Amino acid sequence: MSDLGYTVKVLRRIGLVSVQSPLRLAKAGFHLAKWGPALPSGLNAAAARYPDQIAIIDDAGQIAYRDLVAEVNRVTAALKERGLQPSDSIALLARNHRWMVIALIAIMQLGGRVLLLNTMASRSQLTDLAVREDARLLIVDQEFLGVVADLPQESVVLGWADADAPEDVPTLSDLADGQPSSGHPKPKRHGQIVIFTSGTTGLPKGAKREEPKDLKPLLAFFGSIPYRGNSTVVLAAPLFHSWGLLNFSFGLTTVPTYVLRRRFVPEQVLRDIEQHRARVLVVVPLMMQRLLDADPEVIDAADVSSLEITATSGSALAGDLAIHFMDTFTDSIYNFYGATETGWVTIASPKDLRAAPGTAGRVPWRTTVKVLDAEGREVPAGETGVIHVRNDMPFGGYTDGNTKAFADGLMNTGDLGYFDAEGRLFVAGRDDDMIISGGENVFPRELEDALIEHESVQDVVVTGVDDAQWGQRLAAYVVLHDGHDVDEAELVEYAKTHVARFAVPKRIVFLDELPRNPTGKVMKRELPALDSV
Template identity: 75%
Template sequence: MSELGYTLKVFRQIGMLKPVLPHRLIGAGLQLVKWGPGLPSGVNAAAKRFPNQLAIIDDAGEITWTELAEQINQFTQALKDRGIEAGDSVAVLSRNHRYMIIALIAVMQAGGRVLLLNTMASRSQLGELAKREGAKLVILDQEFLEVGADVEDDSIILCWADDDAPDRYPTVAGLLTGQPTKAHPKPARHGQIIIFTSGTTGLPKGAKREEPADLKPLIAFFGAIPYRGNSTVVLAAPLFHSWGLINFGFGLSTAPTYVLRRRFSAEQVLRDIDQHKAKVLVVVPLMMQRLVDADPVMVEKTDVSSLEVTASSGSALAGDLANRFMDLFTDSVYNFYGATETGWVTIASPKDLREAPGTAGRPPFRTFVKILDADGREVPQGETGVIHVGNDMPFGGYTDGNTKAFADGLMNTGDLGFFDENGRLFVSGRDDDMIISGGENVFPRELEDALIEHPDISDVVVTGVEDPAFGQALAAYVVVKDGASLTEQDLVAYAKEHVARFAVPRRTMFLDELPRNPTGKVMKRELPEFE
C-alpha cells in the first residue's frame, strides 16, 4: 500500500474523515493551522468538531469539549495575569484529572515550558528540579503540599483541591472564575513539555519532548494501535509519564471521551469499562497484573466485552502476562516498546503476543530498527546486539544539554535484543543490566519471566550482584502471594527446572512489596542490599 493510501486508511479508522458540518470542519482546520500539531490544537479542534460531546469523565464529574476548551482559555489568562510569558517554566505535579489537563495545555497556550513531575517525587527532588529548571510557578495537587514545602507559598497553585484546602493557596478551579473564555493568540514561542525520566537509579533527567512537525507520527501510532474515532478511553496510565501523555495527546485527534481517575483501582477500571462501554484501556504492565489478579466476583459481574484495545507500555511485560490478560478479558493487548527519549521502537499486536509470547513486536510505519554490535555494525538475524531506532518522533535532548548516542543515524536505546525469523523484536534487557557469570552473558529478564510464573510469587525483580566464585551472579527479590509459603530452596529448585544453570539465583531476599514507581518500574536504588 502506498504511503498516501495508508494515511487515508488510518484517517478513516480514527474518524478524521467522518462527515462533519462544514463550519465545524473549517474551524478545526484553522486550529491546526494556528497551533500546529500538538495539544492546544487537539483540544480546540475537538471542541470545534464535537462541541457537545463529553471530553472528560473524572472524579469531579463530566465536562464537554467546549467547556474544556473554554476553561483552558480562562486559565491561560490567569497564568498571564500572574506574569507567565513565552519561554517561562511551570512545574506540574498532579494525578490524572481535568485540572491537570487544563493546567498543562494553558501553560502551552501561553508559550511556556511544562515540567511534568513524577508523583513519587521527593521534597528534595521537587526543590532541586524546580530550581534547576527555573520554575516560576508550581501547580500541584493538595496531597503534594508537603513535597512542595521548599517552594515559596506565592509560587504555588493547587491543581486538585479538597474541601479542607488551605485558603492561602489559589486553585486552578478558583482562578477560572471571571476570566474570559475567548481564544488566545498564538504565543511568540511554541509551548514545550519536559518529561522527567523515571529516576530509578538517580535524580530524574529532564527530557525535552518536541512536538511533531506533521501528522506522520500520529499515522504510525494509530496504524499499529487501532483506536477508532469518538471512542471512550479509560486512561489509567499516569499522564505525567510519556506513555499516558502520548495516548492523551495523539488520542485528541480521534475526539474521544477520556475517563480519568486520580488513583488506580482494578475494580474501578472494570466498572468504568462496563458503565461507559469503553473501547480503549491505557495501562502500564503493573496495572494489567492487578486486573488479572482482581476479585473474581468483580470480574464475573462486569462486562468488558466492549474493550478493543488495551494499550500497554512503561516497563517489560512479565512472563505470559499479556496472554493471561487476554484469556480473562478480550484479545486486545497492544504492547508498546519504547522510551521517553526514543518514542516508539516496536509495537506488538494481540496476534504477535499469542504467537510469540514475550515479543516486543514489529517496527510501525516509518520506523527503522537495527541491531548493532559494539562497533556499529549490523548483526545477523537472531544474534543479540544493541537496539537502535529512528522514527518521526523528535527527541530534543536533555535539559542539561546532553543527548542520546547515535550510530548509523539511529538512536541507541541502551537495550539489547534480537529479531526472530518473522521480523519480531525480542528485548533481552538493558545493556548495563547484563552480567557475566562464570563466563556466560546473563540477563535478569530471563529469570524474572520464569519466576513470575511460579504460582506462589506475586512480584519479582532480579539484579546482578558480586560473587566470589563466578565474578557476578543473579539475585532475586521476591514477593510471595498472601497465604503462600516459599523458601529459598524451593525457589532455587524451581529456577533449575526453568532456566539455564548460570541463570539460577545465588542470592534471594523475600520482601513484602517491591519499591515501584507509578509506571511500574522498580526503583532499584531503594532495594535493600545483601549483607
C-alpha cells in the first residue's frame, strides 16, 4: 500500500476523515495550525469537533470536552498569574484523574517544562529530583503531601483534594476559580515533557520527550493498534509513564471518552468496560495478571465483549499471560515493545501472539529495526544481537545532557533479541542483564518464562549472582500463589527439566511480593541481598 493509501485508511478509521460540520472542522484546523501536533491542539481540536461529548469519566464524575478546555484555560491563566514563565519547570505528582490532565495540558499551554513524577517515588528521591530539575512549582495529589514535605511549601499546589484537605494549601480548583476561560496565545517557547526512567537500579534519569513535528508518529501508532473514532477508553496505565501518556495524547486525535481511576481495582476495571461498552483498555502486563486474578464471580459475570483492544506495554509480556488473558476475555492484546527513550520498536497483534507467544511483534510503518552484533553488523534471522531502532518519535536526550548510543543512525535500545523467519521480533533481555555462566551467555528471561509456568508460581524475577565455579549463576525470587506450598529443591528440579543446565538457578528466594513500580517493572535495588536471606 502506498503512503497516501495508508494515511487515508488510518485517518478514516480514527475519524479524522469523516462527514462533520465545516465550521467545527475549521475550528479544529485552526488549533492544529496554532499549536502543531501537541497536547493543546489535541484537546482544543477535539472540543471544537465534539464539544458536548464526555471527555473524562473519573472518581469525581464526568466532564465534557468544552468544559475540560475551559478548565485548562483557567488553570493556564492562574499559572501565569503566579509568575510562571515559558521553560519554567513544574513538577506533577498525581494519579489518573481530570486534574492530572488539566494540569498537564495547562503547563504545555504555558510553554512550561512538565516533570512527570512517579507516584512511588520516595520522599528523598522526589526531593532530589525536584532540586536537580529546578522545579518552580509542585502540583501534587493530597495523599502525597508527606512526600514533598522537604520542599518549599509555598510552591506546593494540590491537584486532587479530598474533603479534609488542609486549608493552607491551595488547590488547582481554587487557583482556577474566577480566571477567564478564553484561549491563550501560543507561547514563545514550546512546552516540553520530561518523563523519568523507571530507576529500577538507581536514581531515575529525566528523558525529554519532544512533541512530534507532524502526524507521521500518530499514523504509525494507529496503523498497528486499530483505534476507532469516538471510542470509550479505560486508561488504567499511569499517565505519568510514557505508555499511559502516549495513549492519552495520541488518543485525543480520535476524540475518545477516557475512563480514569485513581486506583487500579481489577473488579472496577471490568465493571467500567461493561458499563461504558469500552472498546479500548490501556494497561501494563502486571495489571493483566491482576485482572486474571480478580474475583472469579466478577470475571464470570462481566460482559467485556465490547473490548477490541487491550493495549499493553511497560514491561515484558510473558507468552502464557497473553494467551490466558485472551482465552479469559477477548482476543484483543496489542503488545507495544519500546521505551521512554525509543518510542516504539515493534507491536504485536493478537494474531502474532497466538501464533508465536512471547513475541515482541512486527516493525510498524516508517520504523527501522535492526539487530546488530558487537561490530555493528546486522545479523541474520534467528541470531541474537543488540536491537537498534529509528522512528518518527524524537528523543530530546536526558536532562543531564547525555543521550543514548547510536549506530548508523539507529538508537541502541540496550536490549538483546532476534528476528524469526516471519519477521517477528523476540527480546531475550537487557544487554546488561546477560550473565556468562560456564562460558555460556545466559539471559534471566529464559528462566523467568520457565518458572512462571509452574502451577504454584504467581510471580518471579531472576538476577545474576557471582559463583566461584561458574563465574556467574542465576538466582530467582519467587512469589507463590496463595495456598500453594513448594520448596526450593522442587523448583530447582523443575527448572532442570525446562532450561539448559547453565540456566538452572543457584538459589531460589521466596517472597510475599516482588517490589514492582506502577508499570510492573521490578525494582531490583529493593530485592533482598542474597547474603541476608
